[in-house]
Amino acid sequence: MFRGISNISIDTKGRLSMPSKYRDAILTSAAGQIVITVDHADKCLLIYPMDQWLKVEKALMGLPNINRRVRNMQRLILGHAAEIELDVQGRVLLPAPLREYAGLDKRVVLVGQVSKFELWDADQWQQARDVWLRAAREDDDADDLLSQVFM
Numbered sequence: 001m002f003r004g005i006s007n008i009s010i011d012t013k014g015r016l017s018m019p020s021k022y023r024d025a026i027l028t029s030a031a032g033q034i035v036i037t038v039d040h041a042d043k044c045l046l047i048y049p050m051d052q053w054l055k056v057e058k059a060l061m062g063l064p065n066i067n068r069r070v071r072n073m074q075r076l077i078l079g080h081a082a083e084i085e086l087d088v089q090g091r092v093l094l095p096a097p098l099r100e101y102a103g104l105d106k107r108v109v110l111v112g113q114v115s116k117f118e119l120w121d122a123d124q125w126q127q128a129r130d131v132w133l134r135a136a137r138e139d140d141d142a143d144d145l146l147s148q149v150f151m
Helices: 020-030 050-061 066-077 096-102 124-140 142-150
Strands: 005-009 016-017 033-038 045-049 080-083 092-093 106-110 116-119
Touching: 005 016, 020 045, 020 050, 033 050, 033 066, 033 096, 045 050, 045 096, 045 106, 050 066, 066 092, 080 092, 106 124, 116 124
Parallel strands: none
Antiparallel strands: 005 106, 016 092, 033 045, 033 080, 045 116, 106 116
């Protein structure tokens, strides 16, 4: 289970160190294998342990690709998917096209989403978070939904 936010840095070679609190889980569940791909809706990357990625990949391929929107989503998500292994120091090399897509340079934010991570440029994350917070304050339906969750 991946929860929380980690502020980390990408080194000059394009590597990031996976926070130690997540390394053991990735090593145990996925033998250190991860898949990194683009988010089709936001300018961030999605990072899945291999065991979780296989479920996503199967679900994506099960969608009716006669639908243009489905094909485009498959092209983006599956087409950009990169299989990567954590090195002995728990680092991963982010492929340049993925770094470019998400606008990742040095400072990044790793956001746990239970079965996967989102990887954001730190400034983009802060801007998006601020927009989401403003929208949540103005959304009466969000209060109703959250009351169901936190009761």
